[in-house]
Amino acid sequence: MRNKEAVKKLLGLLKDYRKIIALIIACLLISTGLNMCIPLLNRGIMDYGFIGGDKELLIKQVICSLLIYMIIAVIDIIKEKKRVDISANIQYSLSEQSFKHLMKIKADYFTNRNYAEILNNINVDIGNMTSIADEGVFFVVTQAFSMVGGIIGLFILDYRMTLMVLLFIPVKAVIMKHFAKKRKRIMDEFITESEKYAGWFGDTVGGVREVKLFGILENKRAEFADRQLSVINKQKKMNMLAQWNGITDNIIVHLLTSLIYIIGANLVFDMQLSVGSVFAFITYSAYVTGPISAILNIGYLLSGIIPSTKRYYEFMALEEEKGNEESMTEPCFGDLELQNLSFSYEKDKAVLSDVNISFPKGSKTVLIGRNGSGKSTLISLLLQLYQPTSGKITLCGTDISELVLKDYRNMVSVVSQDIYLFNSSIRDNICMYKDIDDKFIMEACKDSGLADFISGVSLDYVVGQNGAMLSGGQKQKIALARALVHNSPVIIFDEATSNTDVYSEHQINGLLHTKLKEKTVIIITHKQEILKEADYRNMVSVVSQDIYLFNSSIRDNICMYKDIDDKFIMEACKDSGLADFISGVSLDYVVGQNGAMLSGGQKQKIALARALVHNSPVIIFDEATSNTDVYSEHQINGLLHTKLKEKTVIIITHKQEILKEADQIIMLKDGAVVGSGVYDDLSKDNLEFKNMLNMGEKY
Missing domain, CATH: 3.40.50.300 (P-loop containing nucleotide triphosphate hydrolases)
Structure with missing residues (x-):
């Protein structure tokens, strides 16, 4: 995206607020007009009040100045309230758009990004883009009028000093352009370094357990110092550049003021100009140089906004999942078929190649194979998280890419080894925003083997971040209960009993002959017990x-x-x-x-x-x-x-x-040791151990 396109996008954020912006500009124009009167009043106060000795006129003009300042203050409050509303609305709109888009982006976007990195990028970009509604931006619009009025005032007072003031404008323009160009370069570097740091930070926090277990805190601390200092150094450069920009501007203004004092004093001594006129001239010169600074500073301001705007809209341009268009077909329950299906994550590295599998309606199919053979990838393709490189998947003879995506996914429930639980109650994680009676929830919990745990807590028990308050087996049981209450016609078990105990495993396997008898069930497993079942x-x-x-x-x-x-x-x-x-x-x-x-x-x-x-x-x-x-x-x-x-x-x-x-087996039940010894002794003498072994090969 080019700079002009980015600026166009930024201005487009304001188009829905044209009436409010018109009101803000009107307020600024009125304020500007009133401010133009102040130097003339000040000249009268000085020349006719203090020097001329007209006390009554002095008091009237002082009161008049006070009233003007109060009116300007009221106008500024009205204007600022409207501006803040626009800024808040833009921030919410950008946040909402990015969230909705993030939820629809294709799954491969998340492969090499973590949540901290994504959140940082979006927040930084939206924060920078929202500054398009800052006071300074709107103020610039009215500066042209202020500058014109100031120049007129200067010429009225003295044309010779006016020409001197105008000569300072190109000098300021060159200096401001230099600072704007430099800031854009530093801002680009800052955004890149911030993105790298956020990605590293999320990656490190996610692996905090490994950091502790392998004692690599000092290594991570060294990485932190390197990455964070890089970000801070860029921030320092931007802050110092802002200071240099401000200092340079002040030096130019003070240099101009000093020249006005010197030249004005000579004109006063020669009786060509009054003292009040000199002070009024200084004020009017500020009305000219101030707007020039503000207008030229727009480039400086945009140099910090444009990089974020580009990154934000590049993010928004990422391809979304397709499948919710009106032209899509409604799915129906029937045979699932993979026809000449191929897929690769990277070019020339096929994960699946010309796969042909049929899952008849109501069948129970087990997928087995070595790790990395493509079993989980096949499930991702069935769920349309990825699209095949070639070939297709059909449901009732219709390519699933032609089906309404939301309705298709509602037909499929997944019980996975990698289930994610939200930081909410067990009920919420089972129902997933659907209104389901507790009777059916408890029935599903019983079928999934979760009922005993529920009886000790409740359905309102908060599971923690990604189920941190639960064991791996309890999380998988919630996933199964979720699948049962949603009553989807297609159930996919992806190592669904890898973390469950032998009792629960038998209970779950028994569902294949009862609650799941009429469902199409696809099972990925290494467990012999389930293989015997299909x-x-x-x-x-x-x-x-x-x-x-x-x-x-x-x-x-x-x-x-x-x-x-x-x-x-x-x-x-x-x-x-x-x-x-x-x-x-x-x-x-x-x-x-x-x-x-x-x-x-x-x-x-x-x-x-x-x-x-x-x-x-x-x-x-x-x-x-x-x-x-x-x-x-x-x-x-x-x-x-x-x-x-x-x-x-x-x-x-x-x-x-x-x-x-x-060499030694320690058997736990309900937090207590119920048996210890070697396999042969326990299998002969320990009833609890024998019961568990008798229920299956896996323990």
């Missing part, structure tokens, strides 16, 4: 189901600011099952915001590789294979007898295979 911290490494990855390379996320040779990194990648993926990309592959470019299993393998290269004596696995495929799971379990043989390993799991490898 400092001190430096000594500890954690491999978690909730690993956070920084928006950097695979190497950086494994090394965590430590200098580790690629030979050892690749050895750890081989042991963690990540080597095949690395061979297709590289260690320099940027994983995206919190690993957005990776599957859940690939993220967990990076966590394991990280633990292996750091060689900590204590390793904690927190559901560390919940998202990995069966091949990788066996490979990881084998490490317990090799690379991890001499380590202290603590494992949190529901999986029976891992239990058999443990």
Whole structure:
């Protein structure tokens, strides 16, 4: 976007307020006209009052001046109220437009951006753009009239000194243009550095758990100092430039005033000019030089607004999801088909290639495959979060891209391993702004295995930011309850039981034969049960189901600011099952915001590789294979007898295979230990443990 287009966009923000702007300008014109009278009154006070000794005239003109100032004050209050209203309305309008657009932007926009970065960019841009309604901008409109009146007043008093004043105008113009050009360059740099800092800040706060666990606070503090100082230095430059701009303007004005005093004094001594006329001349000269400064400063002001305007409208021009046009077809429940479907996130790196799958109406289909094989990507395509590179997806024979998007998505419910919960009540997170009776909500909670938890709290229990007050299993149960109450004809389970206990898992699997019997169900899983149905911290490494990855390379996320040779990194990648993926990309592959470019299993393998290269004596696995495929799971379990043989390993799991490898099993229920020992002893003697094992292979 060119500067002229940006200015046109800015002026377009004011077009809905033409009547109010006309009133503001009228107020400014009246104020200007009244102000033009002040120098003449002051001249009379000086020449005829003080020097001429006319006391009565002096008092009258002083009172007259006071009344004019009071009228100007009232007009300014009216004008300022209207201006503030315009500014507030523009700010709200821009914020509303950007929010609505943000909610409709295609999903790939969020891959390498975090919420802090997005929020910072929008707020900074809107704040700068709103300044188009600042007092100074409107004031400039009336300055032309003030300047004309001032020049007339100057010529009336003395044409010789008037020419001297006019000679200062081009000097000021050159200086102001220089400052405006310099400010635009610094503002561009400031916006870029602020955007980088906001992205880094959001990335770091999102990974605060990893910062603590790997003891990299000092590294992050060094990064903070580098990035924040860069922003502050640009801000300092802008502030100093503003000071230089103001100081230069004041010097020019004072230089002009000094010359007027000297030349005016000579004219007074020669009886060619009165003392009052000299003071009036100084005031009128300010009416000329002041507007010139204001008019030239518009360029200086716009140099700070235009970069934000460009970025804002570039953001607003980003492509939105399509599918809500009137010409779209209403969806109907039927067979879902993938026809010659291909997709890639990056050019020449296909994730899916010529995929043909049919999901008959009411069928139960399980998708299995290695991590990174494209299972979750396929689900994203079904939800129209991304569009196929080639091929199509049809529902009842109609390409889903031709269906009304909102209605189509209402037909599909997703129970995901990565469910997001809003910082509100359990009820709100289940209902999702729909009016649903508590009776049906509780029925869904019972079916999802959430009822016991609800009985201990309530539906009004606030879950915290992204369900921070809940366990991973409880979050997934809320996702299932949400799907059940919305009664969508198509249900997608994306590792939906990866964090649930064995009782809840059986309960959920049983729904396939009851509540979900008539639904089309698509399941992504590694679990055999469902397949049958269709400092001190430096000594500890954690491999978690909730690993956070920084928006950097695979190497950086494994090394965590430590200098580790690629030979050892690749050895750890081989042991963690990540080597095949690395061979297709590289260690320099940027994983995206919190690993957005990776599957859940690939993220967990990076966590394991990280633990292996750091060689900590204590390793904690927190559901560390919940998202990995069966091949990788066996490979990881084998490490317990090799690379991890001499380590202290603590494992949190529901999986029976891992239990058999443990030197000691501690069984928890309701916050209490209900059994401890080795697998063989517990499976014989502990009733609670046997009950859990008898209910399925996974624990």
